Amino acid sequence: MDYISTILVKNGLIVAFLAVGIIIYFSHWFSNSILKNKIPGTAMAIFIGLILSYIGGKITGGNKGIADIKQFTGFELMGGHMFRDFAIVSTAIGVNFAIIKKTGLAGFVAVTIGVFIPFFTGAAIAVFMGYHDAISITTIGAGACSFIVGPVTGTAIGASSDVLAISIASGVVKSIVVTICTPLVAKYIGLNNPQTAMIYGGLMGTTSGTAAGLAATDPKLVPYGAMTATFHTGWGCLLCPSVLYIFIKFIFP
Incomplete structure (x- = not known):
């Protein structure tokens, strides 16, 4: 378990992307299969993210949400200003x-x-x-x-x-x-x-x-x-x- 924990910590950003991918996949599957698209999968993914952030803060007593758990520190970079601004700017691609x-x-x-x-x-x-x-x-x-x-x-x-x-x-x-x-x-x-x-x-x-x-x-x-x-x-x-x-x-x- 210590070896696995070390791998998660050293590859924090990759773990964050993998976790978000799993959450989004599950959210869209649940939205399409169970809710018949009445609630968008993206909305569900955001809601799940908020819950995980709350849990992370409660467990550690920190102020960075899920990123306060050392195995998920990659979320601090993924959810930081750099990736946020990059995501916003990238939306301009394809605009007429x-x-x-x-x-x-x-x-x-x-x-x-x-x-x-x-x-x-x-x-x-x-x-x-x-x-x-x-x-x-x-x-x-x-x-x-x-x-x-x-x-x-x-x-x-x-x-x-x-x-x-x-x-x-x-x-x-x-x-x-x-x-x-x-x-x-x-x-x-x-x-x-x-x-x-x-x-x-x-x-x-x-x-x-x-x-x-x-x-x-x-x-x-x-x-x-x-x-x-x-x-x-x-x-x-x-x-x-x-x-x-x-x-x-x-x-x-």
């Missing part, structure tokens, strides 16, 4: 820029609305939760945009660790909801072509949730929705700690 130009103003409006509506919704929830300082309200509101915008904003304006955790949690919940609901509502909102996929990605944000939901709807739409969802993240990281923070600070001095 002529179609992007056609979306034009509608895409920009969608991205802007997609930042403002969740931000103010999250801000209202923060106030309802008892937060009345501009930093906390802004950070939680930014988290409602995505689990990347939240911590970026909170770090920039000096939010506490518990508020940062809430912002990340709200973004993760949004990602899961978008993943599950996208294929369920696709046919009702005309989500069947690149233009609507781009508008949808701009409105929803959360690149991971949009990409997973579109993958369950039509894989060909993923690059378009993921691209505007990525713009949404960048736009949120720009607006939330600056213009929107100043606005919230004016209301809650």
